[in-house]
Amino acid sequence: MTPQTIKVACSNCNLRELCMPVGLLPSELDRIDDIVATRRKVKRRETLFHSGERFTSLYAIRTGVFKTRVATEDGRDQVTGFQMAGEIIGLDGIVNDHHTCDAVALEDSEVCVMPFDRIEELSREITSLQRHVHQIMSREIVREHGVMLLLGGMRAEERLAAFLLNLVQRLHARGFSRSELVLRMTREEIGSYLGLKLETVSRTLSKFVTDGIIEVDNRHVRIVEPGALHHIVTPAVC
Amino acid sequence: MTPQTIKVACSNCNLRELCMPVGLLPSELDRIDDIVATRRKVKRRETLFHSGERFTSLYAIRTGVFKTRVATEDGRDQVTGFQMAGEIIGLDGIVNDHHTCDAVALEDSEVCVMPFDRIEELSREITSLQRHVHQIMSREIVREHGVMLLLGGMRAEERLAAFLLNLVQRLHARGFSRSELVLRMTREEIGSYLGLKLETVSRTLSKFVTDGIIEVDNRHVRIVEPGALHHIVTPAVC
C-alpha cells in the first residue's frame, strides 16, 4: 500500500448519504470507518453468501446490483429483492447466526464487509448509529410489507408497473435518469420476484410498449409515460 | 394499588421464554422490567395502532391475537401477519417514526407497552438485550421471506397447508394442542394474508375435509393427517 492509497473509509465514500453513515456527525464518521473491515469484490453470478452459511457480517453495496433469493427443498425459489449501491444486505442472518437466503451478484460488484459484532459494539456507544441500524432493519420490514401487498393482491400489469417505478425511483436517488433504466436482471428473475412466469413478464412489457407507456430494447427500458404507470398501480380513486 | 398487586414485570411473566426477556440473566431481567411501562387492553376489532400514527413503542402481546395489515389509497388491503402471545409488534414504525400498518385485535387482548427509546437506552447497556432486539427484527424479515415464497410461488392448497401448519406449530410452542386449533380470523382475513379470495379459502378447506386431512367445524380445525399437509407443502422430493 502506497501512501496515496485511498483509505477504505465511509468518510470519503460518495454513498455516505445513502448508506450506513446516514445521520452521523463528522466525529462519529471517523469511528464508523473502523467498522468497514474490508472490501470484497463479487463477480457476476457469484454469491456473496448463501443459505446455511454462518453469519458474520452485514454488507454495504458499493457498486453493482445483487438479488437475494430463498429456496425450498423441492427446488422452487423466490427472489426476495434486488439491491443496489448503498443498500445493506445480510440482515436475514442475524436471527439464527446463519444466512437463510442467497445473495447473488447480477453484475460485477463490490461490497463493504461490516462484521456484525463490531456494528453492535459501536452502536452501543454511538446512539445515532444504533438508531440507524434499527431503521435499516425496520425499512426492510416495511419494504417487504409492500412486496406482500404486491404479491397478494395485484395483477400482472400492476406488479410490473410498481416494479419499474420502484427501480427507476431508486436509481434516480443515485443520480441516474428519472426515465431510463437498464434492467440488471433477466425476465425470469423479475418474474420470480413478482410472482409471475417469465412469459407473463415479457408479454406485459410488450403490452406496455404497445400502449406507448414504455420503450424496451432488450434490457434497456425508457419510461415514456410515467403517469400511466402510476395510474396502473393506483387505479383511479373515483 | 394494594401491596398484593402483582407487579407488571417480565420476571414473573409466564411468556418470558418466548418474548422479550429471552436469553437474559436474572440480574438483567430485573432491569428489563423497567421497560414495560404499562399494559394496555385492546378489545376485539379495536386497533392497537394504525397507519400514520406516531411511533413510540413496541408492543409485546400478553394475551390474544392480532392481525397487521397494510392498505393502499384505493382501498385494497393486505394482511401482513397474525401475531400471538409473546410476539412483538410495531417494528414497522421505527424507520420513519410513524406506523405504516394497522394492528387490529382479533379477540380481546392485552399487550405490554415498551417505549422504544427505553429499549434503545437499555440495549446500549445490556448486550444480550441488544442482540435480542436485533434477532426479533431479523426474525420478522425472515418470516416475511417465507410469506413471499408462499405468495410468489405456491398454489392455493399449498398456501393453506403451510398456513395451518405454521399456526398449529406456534400454538403448540405455547402449550396448545399439536393437532387442534381455533382460527381467530375469518376466511376473508386468511385469504387476504394468503393472497386468495375467501371463497377459495373455504373451498380449499372443504377439499381438505373431503380428503380426510382435517376436520372443520366453523372456526375449529382438527388436523387429522399432519403428514398429508406437509406433503402438500413439500411435494415429493423424488
Add this chain to the structure above:
DNA sequence: CGGAGGGTTGACCTTCCTCAATTATTGTGG
C-alpha cells in the same frame, strides 16, 4: 461462426376469481 442463454409470441389449459344463492353463526335490543 456457432452455440448457449435470454427473450418473444402463439395456442391451449388450469387455477382461481367473480357473481350469486343459500345456510350458519354471532351479536343485539326488546
Add this chain to the structure above:
DNA sequence: CCACAATAATTGAGGAAGGTCAACCCTCCG
C-alpha cells in the same frame, strides 16, 4: 331469553388471468 339483523361461511356456475408448452428469434461471446 328470544327474535331478528348483521356477519360469516359454503357451494355452484361461468369466466378471466395467468400458466404451460412449444416454436422461433435475437444477441452476446468465445
